[in-house]
Amino acid sequence: xxxxxxxMAVPAVALVACAAATDLRGRRIPNWVTFTxxxxxxxxxxxxxxxAGPLQSTLGIAAGFALPFAMFAMGAIAGGDVKLLMGIGAxxxxxxxxxVFCIEAVVGLAMVLTQAAAQGRTRTLLRNSALLAVNLxxxxxxxxxxxxxxxxxxxxxxxxxxxxxxxLVAVLILLAWNYTPGRV
Numbered sequence: 001x002x003x004x005x006x007x008m009a010v011p012a013v014a015l016v017a018c019a020a021a022t023d024l025r026g027r028r029i030p031n032w033v034t035f036t037x038x039x040x041x042x043x044x045x046x047x048x049x050x051x052a053g054p055l056q057s058t059l060g061i062a063a064g065f066a067l068p069f070a071m072f073a074m075g076a077i078a079g080g081d082v083k084l085l086m087g088i089g090a091x092x093x094x095x096x097x098x099x100v101f102c103i104e105a106v107v108g109l110a111m112v113l114t115q116a117a118a119q120g121r122t123r124t125l126l127r128n129s130a131l132l133a134v135n136l137x138x139x140x141x142x143x144x145x146x147x148x149x150x151x152x153x154x155x156x157x158x159x160x161x162x163x164x165x166x167x168l169v170a171v172l173i174l175l176a177w178n179y180t181p182g183r184v
Contacts, residue, residue, distance in 0.1 A: 005051050006179050011040060012091040013175070016168045019084050023164035029080030034087050041090025052093035060089025063097040075148040081163040088171065096174060103170035104163075112161055 015037045019029045038061060044050050045057035052060055064086035071077045089097040116125040135147045 004049055006175065008044065008047070008049065009051055009091065009175060011044075012037065012088070013168075013171060015040070015087065016084070016164065016171050019080075020162065020164040020168040023080070023162035027160060027162055028078070029084055029164055031080070031083070034080055034083035037087025038083065038090045041087055041092075044091060051091060052096075056093035057090050060091070060093040060097050061086045062089070063094035064089030067097060067101045073144065077163050081167075084164055084167060088167070092174075099174050100167060100170045103173055104166040107166035107169045107173075108161055108163070111166060115161075 015033055019033045019037075022033065023029050041052075041060075042054070042057055045052055045054045050057075064084075065082060068077055068082050068085055072079065072082050085097055085101065088100055092100075112125070113122070116122045132147070132150055135142055135150045139147050
């Protein structure tokens with residue numbers, strides 16, 4: 001990624017930062033942020049020198065929808081979180097969405113473990129995670145509604161993780177990695 005491509009990514013980073021700030025404050029990402037990000041990403045894709053072309057942008061939106069959909073179906077994340085990843089796909093394409101999804105999972109895990117440890121709930125977190133994993137393995141037997149109910153009743157921390165925060169960290173890591181001078 002060259003300097004001009006990095007500069008063209010600034011609006012996307014600003015929108016993700018706005019999403020992270022509102023998610024951190026109110027555990028909600030407004031539609032105007034996510035829809036602006038998706039539409040601006042599509043418009044951006046037709047500009048010469050864009051990070052992702054129109055096809056990659058469209059595929060990125062699809063990937064941004066598909067990757068977190070299982071977590072959304074279980075009630076682990078909300079619709080704004082899915083739309084945020086769709087917006088990232090619109091700006092950066094499907095491979096970047098996959099990379100952001102993987103990086104944010106690790107960052108989010110570290111945040112949850114830190115939060116649980118700070119609240120003295122690490123054992124509860126591990127127990128509840130094991131219970132949810134067993135339910136997921138047996139989802140065909142117990143049903144998706146049971147898995148969702150177990151997840152909702154097994155909260156291990158006081159407030160749910162603001163999903164957009166680890167997404168912002170992941171986007172910044174990805175941009176820094178791709179912009180590292182001397183890296184091919």
